[in-house]
Amino acid sequence: MENTEIIDTSIASQSQKRKIDATKKQIRGSSLLLLGRFISIGLNFATQVMMVRYLSTTDYGSWGYALALVNFFEVFSTLGLKRSISRFIPIYHENEEYEKLFGTIALVFMTIVINGLLVISALYLSPELITKLISGGEQQPVALLLIMIFLVPVEAVDETMIGLFASFASPRAIFFRKYVLTPLLKMLVVGLLILLGESVFFLAYGYLAASIVGILIYSWVFIRVLRSEGVLQHFRLKAMKIPAKEIFAFTIPLLTSDMVNVLMHSTDTILIGFFNGTAEVARYRVILPAAHFNKMVMTSFAFLFTPLAARFFARKDYKGINTLYWQTAVWMGVLSFPVFALTFSMAKPLTVALYGSRYEASWILLQMLSFGYYFNCALGFNGLTLKVLGKVRYVVIINVAASVLNLAGNLLLIPKYGALGATIATAGSMIVHNILKQAGLKMASGMSIFDWHYLSFYLIISGATVCIYVIQLFTHNNIYLDLAIVAIFTIGVFRLSAKRLDVENTFPELLKIPVLKTLLKTKGK
Helix, strand or coil: CHHHHHHHHHHHHHHHHHHHHHHHHHHHHHHHHHHHHHHHHHHHHHHHHHHHHHCCHHHHHHHHHHHHHHHHHHHHHCCCCHHHHHHHHHHHHHCCCHHHHHHHHHHHHHHHHHHHHHHHHHHHHCCHHHHCCCHHHCCHHHHHHHHHCCHHHHHHHHHHHHHHHHHCCCHHHHHHHHHHHHHHHHHHHHHHHHHHCCCHHHHHHHHHHHHHHHHHHHHHHHHHHHHHCCCHHHCCCCCCCCCHHHHHHHHCCCHHHHHHHHHHHCHHHHHHHHHHCHHHHHHHHCCHHHHHHHHHHHHHHHHHHHHHHHHHHHCCCHHHHHHHHHHHHHHHHHHHHHHHHHHHHCHHHHHHHHHCHHHHHHHHHHHHHHHHHHHHHHCCCHHHHHHHCCCHHHHHHHHHHHHHHHHHHHHHHHHHHCHHHHHHHHHHHHHHHHHHHHHHHHHCCCCCCCCHHHHHHHHHHHHHHHHHHHHHCCCCCCHHHHHHHHHHHHHHHHHHCHHHHCHHHHCHHHHHCHHHHHHHCCCCC
16 A cells, blocks of 8 residues: 555656646747747847838838738638647647648648638739728739738748647747748848838838748758658658548637737728728838737747647646646746837837837837737736637637627727727727636636736736836936836846746756846745
8 A cells, every 4th residue: 555655656746747847848948939039029120120211101001001911811821720730730749640640731731722822813813802992092002912912821831830840849940940040031131122222012022032932941941850750750641641620620610819810910900001091001010010029928938838738638637737827927927028118118219219200109009009918928828728728619709709899999990090099999809808818717627717826926017017107207208218227127027026937947047147146046045
């Protein structure tokens, strides 16, 4: 009896260790991707500022409008199948069901190619339909779209490849391709645009060429990953099984998630162009990259969160998912704080410093959207967790509700208030949608809707944000002084949150750096 208890205790101890090690691996791997995000942020941000300052307001508005339509069509080009990669591939790999693994990959890529060709053909057959969607019948956005529409299948393949690399725990490949190569290629295109004095059409062709080059490199690297993981040797074309029923049963209902993304991030631009024209589109689109920085940490962590959560789910380890969820949420909240402080509390001086006085009125748009994005980030991967746990029906219901709310808000506010109306509708819908997703965690076994253990962390974040906003009211829009203030408060947030981050166990290497050791070392350790 005593020996049996010892064995049970040992097994439980090993299981707990695997949970901790898996969570550490997720956070460490995600943090490599986060480092890549910071590298790409500098490149992409410089590229966007160069573009905005070089192009006229109308040109930039036309570019933004065409890009919004590309994003709109891209979402539906995969029928939501790209999300099946990060959920089903890890499960099939874990269970050694290689015939289904390769069948899933084949299904996704065939869908992308077929739907991409349909979208491109439809646009070239009826370009006049797009012209009717633009106030005043402007022709430039349509001409740009006829070039950029080829990005629909290319970008869909790109996102699918990222999911594949994440499924095989290959953050280094994602790091190089997504966060180093792509930003450098796009910066090169914009640099040539300015150097040669070309038009916005040069920009469209250049972005398309850069994306195609990236896909070719991705494909070569992926084959090497499959070979190194010992997966490629199991490929048998005749034995391949396409689990279409299983995959479509999961992904088709979740197209409502894509509908939410489209409504919140593409149709607002389309409606602004329809009611107000491309100049107002430019006023709205110019601040979107800065606002999107608030989700850069969340995006990086998401690559590895879903596959790991799926592996926990395959083992029926719900407590492991809960631990992973809240620990990841804290890390995302802290690491995103500097960006949130700049784009929310310091929105006005930041907007003027980056884009010039002609876009000064857009600062309030940046502030509202930043709050919406950070609100989602700080509460963690509630939506992804619900999908992994199979709560499809609830996700569909709240997605439809959020979509209706957003569309109604846009139709009500955009005709009269233009970009401001779109911002109010979009930010408000994001917050309501996220609250509904958080409430859904109560339905999941072993998950907590809120872990009160982390209450102090959220109070620290809220207090620091309010303090920075109040202080900046007296700094007279001095961007350099504002940056120093944000830096000081960021250090304070990291120091006060060190215990919740559990740096000693998750990233002990950081404590070898003298400054970080002082900043992150918790008392009594």
